[in-house]
Amino acid sequence: MGLEKVNAYLMEYTGKHYTKPIDENDPMQKLAAEGKAARESINQLVKKIEHYFSGYTFFPCSTWINMNQVVNNHFWVQMKKVGYENCFSSIALAAKLVKGEVYFYIAVEIKVDSANRDELARHNKILNMEVEDSRLYYSEGNDIYFNLGQDKKRIKILLEEKQLKKARLQLDIEDAFNTDKQDTLLEEVVDGIQTLLPYYNAILPKHSKYNKYQEWVTICNPKKYDVIGAFKQLDVIEWKQSTNVEVGDVVYIYISAPYKEIKYKCKVTKVDLNEGVIDDSEFVLEGSSYTNYGR
Numbered sequence: 001m002g003l004e005k006v007n008a009y010l011m012e013y014t015g016k017h018y019t020k021p022i023d024e025n026d027p028m029q030k031l032a033a034e035g036k037a038a039r040e041s042i043n044q045l046v047k048k049i050e051h052y053f054s055g056y057t058f059f060p061c062s063t064w065i066n067m068n069q070v071v072n073n074h075f076w077v078q079m080k081k082v083g084y085e086n087c088f089s090s091i092a093l094a095a096k097l098v099k100g101e102v103y104f105y106i107a108v109e110i111k112v113d114s115a116n117r118d119e120l121a122r123h124n125k126i127l128n129m130e131v132e133d134s135r136l137y138y139s140e141g142n143d144i145y146f147n148l149g150q151d152k153k154r155i156k157i158l159l160e161e162k163q164l165k166k167a168r169l170q171l172d173i174e175d176a177f178n179t180d181k182q183d184t185l186l187e188e189v190v191d192g193i194q195t196l197l198p199y200y201n202a203i204l205p206k207h208s209k210y211n212k213y214q215e216w217v218t219i220c221n222p223k224k225y226d227v228i229g230a231f232k233q234l235d236v237i238e239w240k241q242s243t244n245v246e247v248g249d250v251v252y253i254y255i256s257a258p259y260k261e262i263k264y265k266c267k268v269t270k271v272d273l274n275e276g277v278i279d280d281s282e283f284v285l286e287g288s289s290y291t292n293y294g295r
């Protein structure tokens with residue numbers, strides 16, 4: 001299930017123009033064969049990932065050249081929540097050549113050329129969410145702005161000045177092409193998707209043709225809030241509100257390391273609270289994110 005072929009192919013052939021082979025000795029024959037093999041290695045990984053994410057549809061990598069018959073500088077796969085297949089936002093898995101190096105990464109992505117202004121604005125609400133995982137950063141597709149860090153204020157300025165069109169939240173999978181690390185690749189990719197899922201779900205439209213109510217995923221850092229202890233003692237919990245949830249919606253709580261799992265499914269009973277009435281102070285371990293939050 002290695003991705004070595006992906007790295008080698010993008011390094012060797014990116015930007016080359018493909019023409020139909022004249023005979024079996026034509027170099028284009030090798031270009032096509034290695035492109036198909038690289039694409040297949042990406043899709044084999046996707047097939048293994050699918051089993052971990054019921055309720056989501058994966059759109060496998062379909063080609064190795066663009067419409068102009070030029071070898072792309074990337075391979076990519078889209079993952080979308082069932083019922084939201086026509087939305088332009090997705091979780092993307094991609095291998096991309098940037099400044100002479102191939103990255104394999106996962107990102108909350110949107111197809112800018114297809115999305116309208118409202119859809120871009122909804123996608124860019126990802127900037128209203130807290131980013132607590134140090135592995136995450138905002139990025140842009142070209143070489144100049146590939147890594148923009150976590151400075152959301154700067155990203156908003158770049159969007160306002162129209163230097164950027166989208167805020168793409170990205171997580172790199174280190175050593176994805178290292179032959180000695182392939183046994184842990186699947187685990188790292190699944191963990192990366194789980195890390196980004198709350199951000200992706202938060203920017204989806206309010207309703208889909210399948211759901212009367214929206215479903216959300218929120219992250220809890222167990223080093224800052226003892227959510228397990230709170231749920232053992234309390235039947236109703238007040239939670240900081242960073243998205244426009246509504247009464248009746250379902251919120252899944254994903255607990256970060258060392259648990260790394262969605263542990264609780266909750267139903268929203270009240271929203272837009274200015275002050276809390278439930279005393280859960282004994283479960284607050286580090287209060288910067290859990291006191292005086294606002295809504």
